[in-house]
Amino acid sequence: MKLSKALMTTLREVPAEAEIQSHKLMLRAGLMRKMASGIYNYMPMGLKVLKNIEEIVREEMDNTGAQEFLASALLPSELWKESGRWDTMGPEMFRLKDRNEREFCLGPTHEEVFTDIARNEIKSYKQLPLNLYQIQTKYRDERRPRFGIMRSREFLMKDAYSFDKDNEGLDISFNKMYEAYHKIFKRCGLEANCVEADSGAMGGSGSAEFMIKSEIGEDEIAFCTSCDYAANMEKAPGTPEILEKEELNPLTKVETPEAKTIEDLVAFFNTNSKRFAKTLIFKADEKLVAVMVRGDREVNEIKVINALGGAVDFRMADAEEVFKATSAAVGFAGPIGIKVDCLLVDREVAELYNMIVGANDTGYHYINVxxxxxFEGQLGDFRKAVEGDICPKCGKPLTIARGIEVGHIFKLGTKYSKSMGANFIDENGEMKPLIMGCYGIGLNRTMTAIIEQNNDENGIIWPLSVAPYKVIIIPVVTKDAEQMRIAEELYNSLRKLGIDVLMDDRDERAGVKFKDADLIGIPMRITVGKKINEGVVEFKLRNSSDIELVSLDDVVERVANELDNIKR
Amino acid sequence: MKLSKALMTTLREVPAEAEIQSHKLMLRAGLMRKMASGIYNYMPMGLKVLKNIEEIVREEMDNTGAQEFLASALLPSELWKESGRWDTMGPEMFRLKDRNEREFCLGPTHEEVFTDIARNEIKSYKQLPLNLYQIQTKYRDERRPRFGIMRSREFLMKDAYSFDKDNEGLDISFNKMYEAYHKIFKRCGLEANCVEADSGAMGGSGSAEFMIKSEIGEDEIAFCTSCDYAANMEKAPGTPEILEKEELNPLTKVETPEAKTIEDLVAFFNTNSKRFAKTLIFKADEKLVAVMVRGDREVNEIKVINALGGAVDFRMADAEEVFKATSAAVGFAGPIGIKVDCLLVDREVAELYNMIVGANDTGYHYINVxxxxxFEGQLGDFRKAVEGDICPKCGKPLTIARGIEVGHIFKLGTKYSKSMGANFIDENGEMKPLIMGCYGIGLNRTMTAIIEQNNDENGIIWPLSVAPYKVIIIPVVTKDAEQMRIAEELYNSLRKLGIDVLMDDRDERAGVKFKDADLIGIPMRITVGKKINEGVVEFKLRNSSDIELVSLDDVVERVANELDNIKR
Structure with a gap:
């Protein structure tokens, strides 16, 4: 492509709407433009990157034997009612009616569709294992779309669904995806961490997220710097801190009239927050549940829900419910005499001596508890992990970092096949529900993550594998006929080899061309300038500051050599 | 791909839901499955065909210098309000609201979006000409979705939009698309007719449809068998028939109490329908318009609207409006004394002698008119063309055939750039509206059309270019180790050459395998049977009944030769 004919508008100014580096650079490099909140159009160069990522994903999925499929985005409500998710998906699901008042949604995910396909097409164990995937547009009406295409409302996703006859088969399918995902992100030039994620009622290693460490990531991950352990915050274990032993003092009720928060109490008792245990009250479906963690810790709701064996509706109790449990105002809950269905106590709380807790009496606390x-309760790990908690694998301290989730692999088991009746006949002629897994990659988000990990003050530094063009040729003086002739010759030679090459034939100053080439991040730059008199051009890699002088005869080979590095 | 691992369910029975051959065959071959009325999922093999068509379209679009772009499907109402189409698109447009009650639609087409992009990105004539295209999902809530993916509600479309500085530029852009479309359909193995279509107020050769002749086509086309003229029915000219001259008899009013329709009148006057002129009354925006055509002809509303210089709201007048114009009940309208804003008279009516018309008096007609x-009125061509009308290019009679519209190219001019303010600065520093064209191809419909044109009683006959797999290898006896070994070797040799090959390694009878191979329409079949003892396999083309015996050493070359025929 010649830049004089290309639709490319680069911006020198940083657009006000963008907060993070990738979003700023995508706008400045003219890769995409906003259509509405969380909805974007891809300009030609941005689309080329997206298509390159798509192709890497497709190749690696095909290599696993998965078969590409394409489902509609417009989905009838009936399917979602079967699985029960029509009611539980909430406002994140775009809903609409057709001209005959039939209800539809725009698919935020496709478990129901693929389960429906499976129950219609799969009859026998002989057809298993099967992995179907699609690269398709998803719709999620995010409460807060942000960071450009990092969290958008219309986006491309590769979602795959595996069908197996037993759990051993699912393990194999899951591991294939695990391997494929590593290859995909590596080929995209990304350092992705596979992070243990919570898998709800499934337990085991049934869920893993692929995270890109990044300060602007919306998720936190705990990882070990000594071994390869990594987990998301829902899953990362909290290690009980063992404090110095103390004599047990007698339980005493103390009036604490104005003190309601831990901060108030720390001031009132002139001590520190480790001395306290918080008692939080939740409503889990029909149950009232109290959860105790140390005053400086936070409750991990996912761990609580898992301990309860799952809960469809889980929320903080309201003042009325708190009163029912404590006979007191909010702020004075404690374990002694509390009336709840279940009292969960974080192990760390059991390690405290002479702690301070609410007295279930408005204006009072107990000390020396x-x-x-x-009191006693159900002990367990109910708090969020923090920096310094112990790695469950090697015993060294964990570090907390922010990350961008680019992929998620998940063992579904029989959740959908049972509710939707997707069965097969096994070797013994018995009817059994299909064992399913699901596997997603956000393509647009992967694109953002690549930019987050590959940029400098001058712009994007595309990895060769996904770069919209691999080479840019810059004739320094467009009016110089000889420079243009040689640039044109090079351009044609590279194109003949099937190499995506861009030529900046615009009548602009060389400085502008170099700036744009850096901004849009083309991996290789060939500058055709005065030195052509000596038969030499400049060759520069975007990710290096070195400028090589390469003879005209060798430069095509130089480019080809770089490209060989990304061949699999 | 090995069929034992492929998700492919072929059906022997013809599914009840399908009416036309392509729909039946797509279901029987397991290429797609219905999700909801007019909404389909593509199974792996169907998707491969769709992707092959997509790739042909992309290559030919790229060859013209057009640049691929990707717009969202979810579009904010604001854009459509700017162009005025939010109100005029009607129930065909899927509408929805987001969680903040903002209105969106699912794009049925993208003129507004591309005009918006152009007005933001194009500043100067130096950026022109520009052609942006996308291959993207469109949504149209059809009143009557039918014939499978022929008329569906969610479908893939290639839509392109050209931007030029003047009409000469538009002509060039339009002609490039015209050429590209011919190449695309030819490469897809389709015989497409380019048909002049009506271009509304634009006039000239501003609109052309690419039609595939087919009995099940939803559109009618008029074409000349002597020259290359072809037009759709909206555009095809009606030639006035010249009848034998008669003496003019005196005008007479006759009581016709029960006769309201032309059939009634033919019986009443014991004559034929050519003796009559119908007067139909329409409401065109604020105007009442009467249109006269001969009793055996039909009014062509598009021709009428064009003669009026356009009409946003055009419909048959209701009884009240008819009464206002005629002072009579419906069925007695005529030209004499009619009170309308405009009386349009088809030229053929002026050629009648002593015709019969309504008398604008309930229960009466005039004879010898x-x-x-x-009476007098505005003469013109206001009727639908019929078989035997005269070709405007060569004067020979026209034939009428049914066709499937697979593409449409259209000169928009400044319709959208003016209403949405998409301007550029020309060579003289003057601000001017962009001159636009739009160009669409329905990819799914192209797939159906290919099947309609390429099938026999045994199934689909895919053209090589779009076939999901180019070759199928059938080992006759799967349990025969030697047959399987050779089949496997052939399979690997072909795959190494990058050839899409299918192997039917299922443990099925040879008859079942042959039937399936024919049904799914793989262009080349290699049968590995007993003759391998003589070093020979059977080679058969799907579109021929000949079975060639080819030596094992030559068969890969035989396949490669066939494939060379489709190389461009």
Whole structure:
């Protein structure tokens, strides 16, 4: 492509709407433009990157034996009612009616569709294992779309669904995807961490997220710097801190009239927050549940829900419910005499001596409370992990970092096949539900993550594998006929080899051309300038500051050599 | 791909839901499955065909210098309000609201979006000409989705939009698309007719449809068997039939109490329908318009609208409006004394002698009416063309055939750039509206059309260019180790050459395999049977009944030779 004919508008100014580096650079490089909140159009160069990522994903999926499929985005409500998700998906699902008042949604995900296909097409174990995938547009009406295409409302996703006859088969299918995902992100030039994620009622290693470490990531991950352990915050274990032993003092009720928060209490008792245990009250479906964690910790709701064996509706209790449990105003809950269906106590709380807790009496707290002597509950790990918690694999301290989730692989088991009746006949002629897995990659988000990990003050530094063009040829003086002739010759030679090459034939100053080439991040730059008199051009890699002088005869080979590095 | 691992369910029975051959065959071959009325999922093999068509379209579009772009499908109402189409698109447009009650639609077409992009990105004539295209999902809530993917509600479309600085530029852009479309359909193995279509207020050769002749086509086309003229029915000219001259008889009013329709009148007057002129009354925006055509002809509303210089709202007048114009009940309208804003008279009516028309008096007709003597109006061509009308290019009679519209190219001019303010600065520093064209191809419909034109009683006959697999290898006896070994070797040799090959390694009878191979329409079949003892396999083309015996050493070359025929 010649830039004089290309639709490319680069911006020198940083657009006000963008907060993060990738979003700024995508706008400045003219890769995409906003259509509405969380909805974007891809300009030609941005689309080329997206298509390159798509092709890498497709190749690696095909290599696993998965078969590409294409489902509609417009989905009838009936399917979602079968699985029960029509009611539970909430406002994130775009809903609409057709001219005959039939209800549809725009698919935010496709478990129901693929389960429906499976129950219609799969009859026998002989057809298993099967993995169907699609690269298709998804719709999610995010409460807060942001960071450009990082969290958008219309986006491309590769979603795959595996069908197996037993759990051993699912393990194999899952591991194939695990391997494929590593290859995909590596080929995209990304360092992705596979992070253990919570898998709800499934347990085990049934769920893993692929995260790109990044300060602007919307998720936190805990990882070990000594071994390869990594987990998302829902899953990362909290290690109980063992404090110095103390004599047990007698339980005493103290009036604390104005003190409601931990901060108030720390000031009132002139001590530190480790001395306290918070008692939080939740409504889990029909149950009232109290959860205790140390005053400086936060409750991990996912761990609580798992301990309860799952909950469809889980939320903080309201003032009325708190009163029912404590006979007190909010702020004075404690374990002694509380009336709840279940009292969950974080193990760390059991390690405290002479702790301070609410007295279930408005305006009062207990001091010198001790687990075992004064109260008991169901012990477990119910708090969020923090920096310094212990790696469950090697025992070294964990570090917390932010990350961008680019992929998720998940063992579904029989969740959908049971609710939707997707069965097969096994070797013994018995009817059994299909064992399913699902596997997603966000393509647009992968594109953002690549930019987040590959940029400098001058612009994007595309990895060769996904770059919209591999080479840019810059004739320094467009009016110089000889420079243009040689640039044109090079351009044609590279194109003949099937190499995506861009030529900046615009009548612009060389400085502008170099700036644009850096901004849009083309991996290789060939500058055709005065030195052509000596038969030499300049060759520069975007990710290096070195400028090589290469003879005209060798430069095509130089480009081809770089490209060989990305061949699999 | 090995069929034992492929998701492919072929059906022996013809599914009840399908009416036309392509729909039946797509279901029987397991290429797609219905999700909801007019909404389909593509199974792996169907998707491969769609992708092959997509790739042909992309290559030919790229060859013209057009640049691929990707717009969202979810479009904010604001854009459509700017162009005025939010109100005029009607129930065909799927509409929805997001969680903040903002209105969106699912794009049925993208003129507004591309005009918006152009007005933001194009500043100067130096950026012109420009052609942007996308291959993207469109949504149209058809009143009557039918014939499978022929008329569906979610479908893939290639839509392109050209931007030029003047009409000469538009002509060039339009002609490039015209040429590209011919190449695309030819490469898809389709015989497409380019048909002049009506271009509304634009006039000239501003609109052309690419039609595939087919009995099941939803559109009618008029074409000349002597020259290359072809037009759709909206555009095809009606030639006035010249009848034998008669003496003019005196105008007479006759009571016709029960006769309201032409059939009634033919019986009442014991004559034929050519003796009559119908007067139909329409409401065109604020105007009442009467249109006269001969009793055996039909009014062509598009021709009428064009003669009026356009009409946003055009419909048959209701009884009240008819009464206002005629002071009579419906069925007695005529030209004499009619009170309308405009009386349009088809030229053929002026050629009638002593015709019969309504008397604008309930229960009465005039006989012996003659144009010029008894009434006058605006003469023109206002009727639908019929078989035998005269070709405007060569004067030979036209034939009428049914066709499937697979593409449409259209000169928009400044319709959208003016209403949405998409301007550029020309060579003289003057601000001017962009001159636009739009160009669409329905990819799914192209797939159906290919099947309609390429099938026999045994199934689909895919053209090589779009076939999901180019070759199918059938080992006759799967349990025969030697047959399987050779089949496997052939399979690997072909795959190494990058040839899409299918191997039917299922443990099925040879008859079943042959039937399936024919049904799914793979262009080349290699049968590995007993003759391998003599070093020979069977080679058969799907579109021929000949079975060639080819030596094992030559068969890969035989396949490669066939494929060379489709190389451009």
């Amino acid at each position: 001790n687990y075992g002597r004064d | 003659n144009y010029g003597r008894d």
